[in-house]
Amino acid sequence: MKSFRVAEFNAPLKEMEEPTPQPAGTRVLIKVKAAGVCHSDLHIWEGGYDLGHGRKPLSLKDRGVSLPLTMGHETVGEIIAFGPDVKESDKGGLKLGDTVLAYPWLGCGKCKTCVGGDENMCIVKPSALGVYCDGGYADHMTVPHPKYLIDLKGLDPVTAAPYACSGVTTYSALKKVESVFDTPIVIIGAGGLGLMALSLLKAMGGKGAIVVDIDAGKREAAEKAGALATVDGGAVDALEQLTKKAGEPILAVIDLVGNAKTTQLGFDCLSKGGKLVIVGLFGGGATFALPLIPIKAITIQGSYVGNLSETQELLDLVRARKIAPIPVTPMPLARANDALSSLKAGRLVGRAILTP
Structure with a gap:
């Protein structure tokens, strides 16, 4: 498996080759088809946020973001394998070969907030893909459970990837x-x-x-x-x-x-x-x-991203109203560093999408 990872903050992403992971437990392996490059990735890449008024920047390292990290939270992929603990009832009709959007804003899954459907607001143990866990700047990635995968049902993978965040x-x-x-x-x-x-x-x-x-x-x-x-x-x-x-x-x-x-x-x-x-x-x-x-x-x-239910509502709305996608610039995965640099310089209109 090839990936481009943040090995140290404020340094170029490092290309890495390692064995393709096999999905354990309830995890699902997808072959990445498209990964959006988001402005939030710049903050992760840089390692923090400016709080203004001379205050110390908000450090992502202090907030639990550990390196090396594969960024990418706007990911579409093809289902390659289900983990051994995935039951048919867990799949929600999904099957091998389906093209899916990965919902990335995961939490601990157990606290009151997560159980209530707002994992994106988890304060116990945020586990967002591409932020706290490896994401889509790779040719493969795993997702913890099939419930976080939404069938695109014919939507174009490249233009649909940004729905996971923007x-x-x-x-x-x-x-x-x-x-x-x-x-x-x-x-x-x-x-x-x-x-x-x-x-x-x-x-x-x-x-x-x-x-x-x-x-x-x-x-x-x-x-x-x-x-x-x-x-x-x-x-x-x-x-x-x-x-x-x-x-x-x-x-x-x-x-x-x-x-x-x-x-x-x-x-x-x-x-x-x-x-x-x-x-x-x-x-x-x-x-x-x-x-x-x-x-x-x-x-x-x-307003911080959105929950899983809102993401499903969004894709239903896109299909029902035939919403035109935003402008995108497809770029090979190998140009991940170029995509981040172009975004930082303000040279992009719409979204850069990495296509392994």
């Missing part, structure tokens, strides 16, 4: 503001997540979104994807533009970037009673005035 992340964030879908919402960030959010918002019955990005090419991609309007987040009058282009009170902002400037803009453009949903992990510290939170009765909510 898809379910934006879907879950959008669900948090569904109550104001009859008004224009603001989406900050027109990368892979932003373009995904636009497609899903339309399919979910939303009026539409004004998209903010500092990159002209990404704003153009957002316009082609159906944005009501776009705004250059770096413009001195960005706030005034947002207010004017909305034409009515702004009650929801989804920030897919998550830095000091974007959260400030999102906060400032909200009307009374509005909600700021922060998804992005770019980093930094908050700058908005605390008294304005109660004065404007604003809700600030974090």
Whole structure:
């Protein structure tokens, strides 16, 4: 089995050859067909998150991420083998040769949160594939149980891979503001997540979104994807533009970037009673005035990926509404380092997808 692994933080991924693992217990072996390269992978690669205000960066090593690690949490593969403890009732109709999306946001599976269906929020022992356990930057990978595999039922593996992260992340964030879908919402960030959010918002019955990005090419991609309007987040009058282009009170902002400037803009453009949903992990510290939170009765909510049920709902919605995929750039697995470098430099529109 070939894989590209983080051997040390802030260093090029290391190509490794080792025996292809055989699935033990209830594990399932899949042959990887596509693995998305996500912005979160940059943080894992770098080893942490910027917390701003001069604070010590949040260390992933301190949070249980150990090296070497095969990243990749947006993975589609073909089922090659089931472990000896997998019963027919466990398979949910899956069989050898099926092409599946691997749900990566695993927890301990035993705590109250996990049993309640929100493994992505596990605080006992997070076990996300590609974060705490080896993921899809490889030609094979194993998944702990068949229940984490979702049959693609004809969806293209390369364009479907991002649904495991950018898809379910934006879907879950959008669900948090569904109550104001009859008004224009603001989406900050027109990368892979932003373009995904636009497609899903339309399919979910939303009026539409004004998209903010500092990159002209990404704003153009957002316009082609159906944005009501776009705004250059770096413009001195960005706030005034947002207010004017909305034409009515702004009650929801989804920030897919998550830095000091974007959260400030999102906060400032909200009307009374509005909600700021922060998804992005770019980093930094908050700058908005605390008294304005109660004065404007604003809700600030974090949104971290999504649960298994939401991922299944998402794929059902994609099929039912024939949602067009976001732009993708397929790249050979051997170019994993190039994909990360291009993402870090902001040269990608949509998603880079590694194809072993």
